[in-house]
Amino acid sequence: MFAVIKKKIKLYRPLIKSLQTGLLLITGFTGFISSSCPVMNWRMTLGLLGSLFLTVSGSTILNMVYDRDIDSRMKRTVHRPLPSGQIKANEALLLGLTVSLLGIGWAYLLLPLYALVIFGGLFIDVVIYTIWLKRRTAWSIVWGGISGGMPILAGRVLGTGRIDGIGLLFMLAILLWIPTHILTFSMRYYEDYQRAGVPTFPSQYGYRTTRIIIALSSVAAAISIGVGSFALGLSWGYLRLLSVLAVGIIGLALLSVYHPSEKINFGLFKYASLFMLGSMVMMTLGTL
Amino acid sequence: MRKITVSDRILFLVTCCIAAYKIVAGMDQYSSFVMGFYTVAFGVFVLAGLMLLLFGFELLTNRFFPVVATLIPISLSLGLVQEYLPQMAFSYSLFIGGIYILSVWVRFTADEKMAALVLALVHGVSGLLVFILPVVLYVHYGLTVTILLVSFGGLILSIEGIFLTLQKTGYLKMKLNTIFAWFPLILLTATAAFVGGLSIE
Numbered sequence: 001m002f003a004v005i006k007k008k009i010k011l012y013r014p015l016i017k018s019l020q021t022g023l024l025l026i027t028g029f030t031g032f033i034s035s036s037c038p039v040m041n042w043r044m045t046l047g048l049l050g051s052l053f054l055t056v057s058g059s060t061i062l063n064m065v066y067d068r069d070i071d072s073r074m075k076r077t078v079h080r081p082l083p084s085g086q087i088k089a090n091e092a093l094l095l096g097l098t099v100s101l102l103g104i105g106w107a108y109l110l111l112p113l114y115a116l117v118i119f120g121g122l123f124i125d126v127v128i129y130t131i132w133l134k135r136r137t138a139w140s141i142v143w144g145g146i147s148g149g150m151p152i153l154a155g156r157v158l159g160t161g162r163i164d165g166i167g168l169l170f171m172l173a174i175l176l177w178i179p180t181h182i183l184t185f186s187m188r189y190y191e192d193y194q195r196a197g198v199p200t201f202p203s204q205y206g207y208r209t210t211r212i213i214i215a216l217s218s219v220a221a222a223i224s225i226g227v228g229s230f231a232l233g234l235s236w237g238y239l240r241l242l243s244v245l246a247v248g249i250i251g252l253a254l255l256s257v258y259h260p261s262e263k264i265n266f267g268l269f270k271y272a273s274l275f276m277l278g279s280m281v282m283m284t285l286g287t288l
Numbered sequence: 289m290r291k292i293t294v295s296d297r298i299l300f301l302v303t304c305c306i307a308a309y310k311i312v313a314g315m316d317q318y319s320s321f322v323m324g325f326y327t328v329a330f331g332v333f334v335l336a337g338l339m340l341l342l343f344g345f346e347l348l349t350n351r352f353f354p355v356v357a358t359l360i361p362i363s364l365s366l367g368l369v370q371e372y373l374p375q376m377a378f379s380y381s382l383f384i385g386g387i388y389i390l391s392v393w394v395r396f397t398a399d400e401k402m403a404a405l406v407l408a409l410v411h412g413v414s415g416l417l418v419f420i421l422p423v424v425l426y427v428h429y430g431l432t433v434t435i436l437l438v439s440f441g442g443l444i445l446s447i448e449g450i451f452l453t454l455q456k457t458g459y460l461k462m463k464l465n466t467i468f469a470w471f472p473l474i475l476l477t478a479t480a481a482f483v484g485g486l487s488i489e
Binding site for chain 1: 311312313315316323327330331334335338342343
């Protein structure tokens with residue numbers, strides 16, 4: 001029995017994209033801590049992390065179920081458990097729905113408004129982004145961005161009990177950061193997306209326009225995070241460091257426009273993640 | 289080209305953390321100008337560490353790398369002059385700022401030799417100041433011995449930089465990979481020395 005459970009967990013683990021889920025959990029935690037909530041409030045902190053983990057994992061599994069045909073046509077994703085036939089679609093669907101419901105149920109017990117926000121994130125991600133728009137338009141990433149911004153807003157809502165301006169500003173920062181993250185990725189795996197028939201910015205508007213959009217969104221994301229951190233009352237020390245990190249992302253984005261190369265492109269993709277992680281760590285440490 | 293190893297990555301990450309700590313928590317005692325100059329200097333350390341983590345040692349051979357790296361001695365020297373020789377701050381800022389702008393302009397317009405010459409001038413003057421000024425402050429003005437850490441940091445970073453330049457121009461027969469192998473440790477030591485040396489009240 002124990003061996004079977006262990007085998008199943010090993011099989012299910014790739015379904016939840018642990019790095020992406022981890023980054024979203026960190027943003028949610030940052031939103032929560034930013035409202036000056038004590039981290040030692042174990043019931044709320046564990047509740048936040050647990051419910052967010054379950055809901056984000058649930059939505060990722062549901063996305064994988066729906067996108068299994070796309071995944072089977074892309075080199076990067078062909079070995080995932082669903083396209084490779086290691087897990088049946090019905091089994092994954094049941095798992096995704098169960099995990100999502102558990103997450104939202106747990107969230108409801110903590111605070112109904114918080115549950116509503118994370119349900120909104122799940123609905124936008126699975127229904128609007130994946131099912132409705134992803135195969136129709138490259139602009140679907142805007143909705144992907146909104147759902148990506150929901151965890152930080154949810155964390156903030158759980159801490160303050162309401163939707164406030166700072167929470168919305170942080171959500172906007174994530175929304176503006178998403179194009180840097182996703183578009184650099186879609187340029188790197190251009191052939192894969194073409195093969196799968198998924199419309200992307202590089203295929204619809206060309207590489208140069210995509211790079212300009214990445215540069216603009218990097219600048220906008222850096223400004224939003226800066227304004228949000230200032231509004232939060234972060235000390236000048238943290239704001240100085242944030243500015244330094246912002247110079248890095250803006251510099252790389254400009255470099256990718258004027259001296260485009262695959263190396264710069266993928267470097268920007270990785271730096272964008274580091275920038276977001278660094279900003280979240282600073283906001284957390286600065287509020288503690 | 290030497291591939292970046294796990295220990296290199298750890299050293300670069302620690303370098304970033306030390307420089308970031310200085311920017312966040314170690315500047316409250318300075319005036320706004322000094323704070324600004326030191327933020328640029330340690331900011332370059334943070335960004336250099338992160339970029340080296342992502343791009344590896346290839347970054348060091350990029351032709352624009354020296355232009356950015358020169359910001360370290362320039363901003364450190366400007367901070368030191370502003371802090372300890374405020375009567376000279378304006379004229380020094382004009383002088384060093386002027387040559388630096390010239391060096392950037394020459395980098396885009398003139399040939400490689402000319403660009404290297406102008407950059408060597410600005411790098412040399414500011415680097416010497418970072419090395420000598422703390423010694424003078426210690427010997428003649430009674431500052432605590434820890435200020436000499438700034439000179440030490442400047443010295444080891446300069447030696448690495450000179451080795452790299454001599455190797456590139458063919459005057460040094462040492463392998464590039466040997467210079468790169470020492471770079472993460474030297475960068476970390478220099479950063480820690482600058483942070484330690486500039487942390488005195």
